[in-house]
Amino acid sequence: MNRAVPLVILSMVILAFATLMLVVGPKLQIGREVPAAGLQPYTAEQLRGREVYVSMGCVYCHSQQPRTPDQAPDAERGWGRPSVAADYAHDYPHLMGTMRTGPDLFNVGARLPSASWQLTHLYQPRAVSPWSIMPAYPFLFEVKDRAAPGDVVVWLPPKARIVGKVVVAKPAARELVAYLLSLDHTYPAPAKAIRDDGYAVGQVGK
Amino acid sequence: MLTIGLFLTISFLVSVAGLAALIWAISSGQFAFGQRQARVIFHEGEEGELDDPTVSGEAIDRERTAIDASTARPVTLLLVAAVLWLVLGSVFGLIASLKLHMPDWLDGSAALTFGRVRTLHLTLVIYGWLSLAGIATATWITPRLFRTPLRSAGFITWGAMLWNIGLVAGLIAIASGWNDGEEWLEIPWQIDGLLAVGGALTVYPLLRTAFSREVEHIYVSGWYYLAGMMWFPALFIIANIPYVFVGAEQATVNWWFAHNVLGLWLTPLGLGAAYYFIPKIIGKPVYSYALSLLGFWALALFYSQVGIHHLIGGPVPTWVVTLSVVQSVMMFVPVLAVAINQHVVVARNLWAFRASLPLRFVSLGAIMYTLASFEGSLEALRSINTVTHFTQFTIGHAHLGAYGFASFIMFGGVYYMMPRITGRPWPWPGLIAAHFWCVVVGFALYFTALTIGGWLEGEAMLDASRPFSASVILLKPFLEGRSLGGAIMTLGHFLFAINVAAILLPRSASRAAVAA
Numbered sequence: 001m002n003r004a005v006p007l008v009i010l011s012m013v014i015l016a017f018a019t020l021m022l023v024v025g026p027k028l029q030i031g032r033e034v035p036a037a038g039l040q041p042y043t044a045e046q047l048r049g050r051e052v053y054v055s056m057g058c059v060y061c062h063s064q065q066p067r068t069p070d071q072a073p074d075a076e077r078g079w080g081r082p083s084v085a086a087d088y089a090h091d092y093p094h095l096m097g098t099m100r101t102g103p104d105l106f107n108v109g110a111r112l113p114s115a116s117w118q119l120t121h122l123y124q125p126r127a128v129s130p131w132s133i134m135p136a137y138p139f140l141f142e143v144k145d146r147a148a149p150g151d152v153v154v155w156l157p158p159k160a161r162i163v164g165k166v167v168v169a170k171p172a173a174r175e176l177v178a179y180l181l182s183l184d185h186t187y188p189a190p191a192k193a194i195r196d197d198g199y200a201v202g203q204v205g206k
Numbered sequence: 207m208l209t210i211g212l213f214l215t216i217s218f219l220v221s222v223a224g225l226a227a228l229i230w231a232i233s234s235g236q237f238a239f240g241q242r243q244a245r246v247i248f249h250e251g252e253e254g255e256l257d258d259p260t261v262s263g264e265a266i267d268r269e270r271t272a273i274d275a276s277t278a279r280p281v282t283l284l285l286v287a288a289v290l291w292l293v294l295g296s297v298f299g300l301i302a303s304l305k306l307h308m309p310d311w312l313d314g315s316a317a318l319t320f321g322r323v324r325t326l327h328l329t330l331v332i333y334g335w336l337s338l339a340g341i342a343t344a345t346w347i348t349p350r351l352f353r354t355p356l357r358s359a360g361f362i363t364w365g366a367m368l369w370n371i372g373l374v375a376g377l378i379a380i381a382s383g384w385n386d387g388e389e390w391l392e393i394p395w396q397i398d399g400l401l402a403v404g405g406a407l408t409v410y411p412l413l414r415t416a417f418s419r420e421v422e423h424i425y426v427s428g429w430y431y432l433a434g435m436m437w438f439p440a441l442f443i444i445a446n447i448p449y450v451f452v453g454a455e456q457a458t459v460n461w462w463f464a465h466n467v468l469g470l471w472l473t474p475l476g477l478g479a480a481y482y483f484i485p486k487i488i489g490k491p492v493y494s495y496a497l498s499l500l501g502f503w504a505l506a507l508f509y510s511q512v513g514i515h516h517l518i519g520g521p522v523p524t525w526v527v528t529l530s531v532v533q534s535v536m537m538f539v540p541v542l543a544v545a546i547n548q549h550v551v552v553a554r555n556l557w558a559f560r561a562s563l564p565l566r567f568v569s570l571g572a573i574m575y576t577l578a579s580f581e582g583s584l585e586a587l588r589s590i591n592t593v594t595h596f597t598q599f600t601i602g603h604a605h606l607g608a609y610g611f612a613s614f615i616m617f618g619g620v621y622y623m624m625p626r627i628t629g630r631p632w633p634w635p636g637l638i639a640a641h642f643w644c645v646v647v648g649f650a651l652y653f654t655a656l657t658i659g660g661w662l663e664g665e666a667m668l669d670a671s672r673p674f675s676a677s678v679i680l681l682k683p684f685l686e687g688r689s690l691g692g693a694i695m696t697l698g699h700f701l702f703a704i705n706v707a708a709i710l711l712p713r714s715a716s717r718a719a720v721a722a
Contacts, residue, residue: 001236001499002423004416004432010227011433011506015440015470017220018510022462023444025213026526027455055383057321063596067519071592073670083521088453093387096457098516100596100667101306103674125309131675133306133682135320136313194454196519196527198588 030194035089038187042090042179049179052172054093056137063097064106064183071199080107080185084193087185102134109184118177119154119169127160140173237499243423244495247351247486255489258562259625260638266629276355277346278627280362284342285620285706287370291334292613293703296696299327303692307685317381325380325392332467333373333393333401336608337438338366339616340475341408344431346623347482348412351428352419358411365407372400386446388456390464395446402446406439426498427478433506434474441466454521461516468607469509473575476612477505477544479619480572484548487565487622488558493550501543508536515586518595534586541579548572563638567618570646574610581606593668598681598688599660602653609695610649617645617702624709633708637701644698651691659684 001007042050053059066074068082075081083106088094112118117128123141125132143165147153152174154167169177231237245253249269259265267274302324305311312318341362349356356362376393379385385392393401412435416428424432445463481498485491492498514522514530552559552569559566581603585594594600621638625631632638659681666677 001231001429003234003236004413004424006227006231006236007424007429008413008432008436012436012440013223014506015437015466015510018466019444019462020216021511021529022513022526023451023459026458026523027451029523030453030455030458054385054387055322056316056319057325057385059387059389060321060324065520071519072668076670077674085454085521085523088457088521091453092449092456094453094456094460095387096454096517096520098389098596098600101598101678129675131679133309133678133685135305135309137316137319138313139316194523195521196517197524198527198531199519199592 030085033086033089033194036084036086036185036187036190036193039087039089039185040182042182045175046179046182048172049175049177049182050095052140052176053095053179056176058105059095059097061097061099061101061134062103062105063100064104065096066104066106068195068197068199070201074104077103078107078111079104080110081189082195083185084189084195086190086193102132105180105183107183107185109181110186113181115177115181116155118180119152119173120156122173122176123154123156123167123169124160127157137173140170140176142168142170144168237496239423239495241491241495243425244485244491246421246423246425247482248489248491253489253491256487256558256561257489258487258564258622260563260621260632260635261561263631265625265631267626270350270626273349273353273355274346274626276359277349280356280359280366281342281346281623282627282710283363284338284345284366285624286710287366288335288338288342288616289620289703289706291330291338291373293696293699295327295330295335296692296699298323298330300689300692300696302327303685303689307682307689316383322381322383325385326377328390329373329376329380329392331613332390332472332608333369333376336472336475336612336616337405338369339620340472340479340612341366341405341435343479343616343619343623344412344435344475345408346627347427347479348431349415351425351482352415352421354415354418354420356411357414357418361407361411365404367404368400368407369404372397372404375400388460390467391445391460395448398442398446402439402442405435405442409435409439425482426492426495426502427482429502430474430478430481433502434471434478437466437470437474441470457517457520458514458522458526461513463513465513465516466510469505469512472608472612473505473509476571476575476615479615480544480548480568480575483564483568483615483619483622484572485551487562487568488551488555490551490555492547494547497543498547501540501547504536504540504543508533508540512537512582512586515591518586518588518591531586531588535583537579537583541576541583544572545576549576563635563642564618564622566642567621568615569618571611571614571618574606574614578603578607578611593661593664595664596667597660597664598656598684599664602656602660605649605656606653610653614645617641620702620706624706628709628712630709630712632705633712634705637705637708641698641701641705644701645695648691648694648696648698652688652695653691655684655687655691659687 065083066079069075121128122137124136125134147166151168305320375397379394380392451459511533512530514526515534518527584590663677663681666672
């Protein structure tokens with residue numbers, strides 16, 4: 001090729017075409033969906049907790065997108081029914097994730113509903129799951145001589161305790177737990193919802 | 207309303223426009239070329255001679271002194287920054303890797319938690335090392351292709367400075383917990399403008415140089431560079447538009463962008479360099495120049511649409527996932543075209559592969575491009591993706607592309623370019639070989655560990671009779687193997703940085719040599 005201008009124009013047209021297919025098309029289709037009935041908007045506290053989730057980079061190890069039983073045993077692991085586009089109507093930024101170094105969290109609020117367990121697990125994951133490789137987040141907690149009124153004290157198994165001290169959750173830890181417990185998409189999926197049906201046995205995708 | 211009818215209409219219109227463009231291109235002789243045009247990179251009498259400053263010790267290219275002088279300053283600036291970011295990025299990568307099997311190490315501060323260290327690593331190596339090294343090689347090669355000095359070099363210097371300021375601001379933001387929350391797009395959008403403008407500033411000199419060129423034909427590297435340098439700012443700006451895309455829509459934008467950073471940015475930068483350095487060093491043109499045309503346009507067409515294979519089995523429309531799966535498989539076409547062109551000329555000249563370390567880096571990089579692309583096409587198949595998705599296998603694959611392919615080519619490019627830029631030979635050629643073996647051995651270990659470990663991890667997760675913990679426990683030795691490989695790679699990068707410092711700072715280098 002001997003001409004720079006047509007080369008650049010055609011290259012940009014091809015990119016525009018890809019953008020039409022991968023960005024504009026899905027946006028038009030998903031944008032028509034209404035939020036799933038049963039999906040609750042986040043509270044202010046849950047949203048602050050979601051910001052902690054984003055800032056700590058939880059998304060790099062935890063997905064939020066259970067797959068269909070046709071593809072994988074996600075439901076059997078307690079991760080919930082296959083998620084659909086309408087489940088994410090309030091998610092900005094989206095946190096679907098691409099790794100399962102840890103388990104999927106789309107329904108962790110239903111699977112592990114104890115705030116106390118969540119706090120212990122965030123303070124030291126290996127205190128409750130010895131096999132875990134999740135980071136500990138001690139900087140979201142304070143070690144004090146005694147708890148003040150209103151403090152949330154973290155339960156620890158004997159071997160993780162510090163003699164004469166208590167571990168208290170900072171607001172960021174409490175907000176993060178509020179967000180984690182809000183992850184409960186156990187309501188029924190809307191009929192004819194949008195998701196990748198490419199694994200459905202004997203069905204034609206839409 | 208989005209209906210099949212609308213898509214058929216769009217496809218029809220695009221086909222008609224494509225046909226019109228094809229008729230114009232054929233009638234105006236755009237495609238009428240062959241091996242003669244492939245030789246545009248050689249001056250009279252250069253063909254058939256090995257051209258490698260690390261072998262000949264001949265630092266200056268006397269045929270191209272004015273051209274090389276015009277690019278020396280901006281390219282040096284870009285490369286110094288790139289190498290610094292590589293070293294820092296590798297250190298963060300190694301810390302992140304160690305943390306995966308030593309989770310209680312360095313857990314005292316939020317800035318050093320895995321999620322942030324890992325993101326600092328990605329941002330540093332993609333937007334620091336690979337992007338800047340890629341822009342540097344593009345800036346250095348393009349005027350040579352066009353046989354005229356670089357125009358408006360100051361724009362590149364300014365662009366590089368803006369880019370680096372934006373990058374540093376982004377790194378500080380990520381370390382302190384302020385990020386956009388999407389993979390590959392973590393730098394806050396408020397800062398991203400600096401990188402977009404910085405990147406766009408480096409395009410202008412390239413275009414001006416193309417318009418002032420003293421050869422008629424634009425060599426294949428020039429196609430990749432012109433297109434890639436235009437694609438990146440467009441991609442980066444669209445992907446960072448805030449508040450327009452929410453939830454599942456945003457996921458498709460996220461992966462449209464993230465895979466295009468590889469396909470339409472790092473790949474053109476890497477292939478453009480490989481298409482220049484391989485035949486230039488060997489002294490023989492690529493195998494079938496006409497084939498490179500197919501390779502380029504097929505890459506543009508197919509690669510731009512593969513991104514949604516990252517959402518296979520996810521909450522996005524089936525048709526867009528399937529489209530990306532199909533285009534991923536179609537990638538065999540451009541990849542084979544590039545492979546035939548580049549590997550055949552190396553295979554016929556193995557003496558050069560043995561003699562020249564820069565060529566060894568670049569052509570190994572080109573081989574790993576072929577392998578990474580084949581692996582990527584297979585990985586996009588639904589049956590295979592079910593196992594590999596969400597596992598370390600993907601991380602191994604990403605490094606085969608971004609490291610094995612793109613970084614290896616940049617290493618070779620730097621070793622070829624620096625003597626031409628500084629007018630000095632490499633002071634310690636033995637350290638180049640040491641760098642080469644460190645990154646080859648380290649990466650072999652890295653890739654093998656994650657590929658096997660990731661596959662086993664995926665199989666464990668698919669087996670409902672095994673608890674989730676089984677997939678974590680079985681992975682541990684493979685994560686340790688990856689850390690070992692990564693440490694050896696990082697050592698190689700320190701040797702690389704010492705080499706670059708030594709050729710840039712000849713006085714202190716010679717003192718150090720005496721002291722040693």
